[in-house]
Amino acid sequence: MIMSTLGYWNGPFRRWLGPAQRPTRGKADACQGCLGQTSGVNGIRWILHVDLDQFIAAVEVLRRPELAGRPIIVGGRGDPMERAVVSTASYEARAFGVGSGMPLRIAARKVPDAVILPVDQEAYLAASETVMDVLRAQPGATVQVLGWMKRL
Structure with missing residues (x-):
C-alpha cells in the first residue's frame, strides 16, 4: 500500500495502518497541509489520488x-x-x-x-469504510470512489 507522507494525512493513516505498512515519500510532500484548501492568486485546488494497492x-x-x-x-x-x-x-x-x-x-x-x-468481503468493506471516513473527514474534501470498492 502506497501513501504520501503529507502531514495532513499522516496521523490518521498511520493509526489505521499501524506498523505493518510504511509510507513512501512522493512529490506531494511539498504541499504539507494544503489539501482541500485554495491559496494564491489563481485559487489552487489540490487533488489527492489514493491508490490502495494490494x-x-x-x-x-x-x-x-x-x-x-x-x-x-x-x-x-x-x-x-x-x-x-x-x-x-x-x-x-x-x-x-x-x-x-x-x-x-x-x-x-x-x-x-x-x-x-479466503476472501472476506465484510472485513474489506469495513476497512474501506475506515479509509473513506478518514478522507471524508478532511475539511473541504470531496471523495470519489473508483474501482473494486465501488462494487462492494
Whole structure:
C-alpha cells in the first residue's frame, strides 16, 4: 500500500495502518497541509489520488500481523484445489509472478509456501469504510470512489 507522507494525512493513516505498512515519500510532500484548501492568486485546488494497492492483502496483515513479510494470496474460499481465482496477492507473492485473476491452483504452485486465505468481503468493506471516513473527514474534501470498492 502506497501513501504520501503529507502531514495532513499522516496521523490518521498511520493509526489505521499501524506498523505493518510504511509510507513512501512522493512529490506531494511539498504541499504539507494544503489539501482541500485554495491559496494564491489563481485559487489552487489540490487533488489527492489514493491508490490502495494490494489493499486486501494489507487488511489481512492488519488482522494477522504475524503474516507481515510473508507471501499472501487471497482468493475464493482459500482452497487451491477448488476452482477459484486470486483476488489479490501481496508484493511478496507478486515477486513470484502471482497476480489478480490467476487461477488459485497455479498461484499455489508458483509459491508453495504462500499463505492462502479466503476472501472476506465484510472485513474489506469495513476497512474501506475506515479509509473513506478518514478522507471524508478532511475539511473541504470531496471523495470519489473508483474501482473494486465501488462494487462492494
